[in-house]
Amino acid sequence: MTLALTDATMRYGKRTVLDRVSFTLAPGSFTVLVGPNGAGKSSLLRALGGLAPLQGGSASLDGHDLSEMPARERAKAIGWLPQRGGVAWPIAVEQVVALGRHPYSGVDSDHAVEAALAACDVAHLAQRSFTALSGGEQSRVLLARALAGEPRFLLVDEPIADLDPAHQLDALALLRTRATDRVGVLAILHDLALASRVADRVVLLQAGRIVGDGEARAVLTHDALRDVFNVAAHIEDEPFFVLPWERRSPERR
Numbered sequence: 001m002t003l004a005l006t007d008a009t010m011r012y013g014k015r016t017v018l019d020r021v022s023f024t025l026a027p028g029s030f031t032v033l034v035g036p037n038g039a040g041k042s043s044l045l046r047a048l049g050g051l052a053p054l055q056g057g058s059a060s061l062d063g064h065d066l067s068e069m070p071a072r073e074r075a076k077a078i079g080w081l082p083q084r085g086g087v088a089w090p091i092a093v094e095q096v097v098a099l100g101r102h103p104y105s106g107v108d109s110d111h112a113v114e115a116a117l118a119a120c121d122v123a124h125l126a127q128r129s130f131t132a133l134s135g136g137e138q139s140r141v142l143l144a145r146a147l148a149g150e151p152r153f154l155l156v157d158e159p160i161a162d163l164d165p166a167h168q169l170d171a172l173a174l175l176r177t178r179a180t181d182r183v184g185v186l187a188i189l190h191d192l193a194l195a196s197r198v199a200d201r202v203v204l205l206q207a208g209r210i211v212g213d214g215e216a217r218a219v220l221t222h223d224a225l226r227d228v229f230n231v232a233a234h235i236e237d238e239p240f241f242v243l244p245w246e247r248r249s250p251e252r253r
């Protein structure tokens with residue numbers, strides 16, 4: 001059971017944003033995708049979810065090409081949390097979360113919706129209008145929507161960017177629990193300190209290419225942080241974590 005990109009190339013006009021990327025996400029893995037702004041992380045996520053056309057290569061689920069798979073089957077298997085683009089109209093939070101059950105229309109979904117609301121600490125907001133929530137509250141509702149479908153793979157684009165520290169830790173613990181339950185989780189994070197703490201596997205993307213893939217301590221090295229992110233960092237060994245400390249310019253190597 002794998003979700004995979006094989007030699008995936010994506011272009012916007014003449015600009016290549018993914019350059020022959022091969023990547024496999026297995027069940028039970030909490031994988032974190034990192035890289036500078038514009039590296040192609042969201043593009044990779046959309047490609048892996050079968051949500052964007054490729055100009056070369058393929059995206060597949062268990063060996064089946066995603067572009068040939070019925071949308072409903074794809075949506076059952078793959079949960080997606082976009083970086084932007086919530087819900088623009090004032091519907092109740094529980095209805096927003098219930099949208100995550102759309103592929104299962106006709107099936108009683110109350111339990112899954114309630115569980116997702118509780119897991120993301122938004123049950124108390126269930127009757128509130130989505131558009132009247134704070135940014136962080138909206139983020140938690142959208143994460144609940146992605147979880148409500150109980151997918152085998154979860155692709156989440158900056159799930160904690162708007163959250164306070166406690167809810168950041170909660171959200172990452174929740175994703176970890178899903179991975180322990182055999183879901184394949186791929187999360188884009190900019191917070192390298194948290195990424196280095198929680199990930200089973202870190203994938204480092206630079207200019208549309210994977211330039212690092214493995215355990216956090218093997219990927220998030222001083223050299224990689226300098227060369228890819230232009231930062232000097234404190235790196236602690238036990239427990240391992242990375243703390244970006246000051247900006248470096250590339251010529252100061």
Ligand SMILES: Nc1ncnc2c1ncn2[C@@H]1O[C@H](COP(=O)(O)OP(=O)(O)OP(=O)(O)O)[C@@H](O)[C@H]1O
Binds near residue numbers: 040044
């Ligand atoms: N719809 C689009 N049309 C044209 N170019 C696009 C489009 N979407 C993204 N791009 C370009 O593709 C490149 C990769 O974008 P992408 O959103 O995948 O980067 P990212 O790594 O997720 O960045 P960030 O960390 O800023 O979210 C960027 O140079 C971006 O400007």
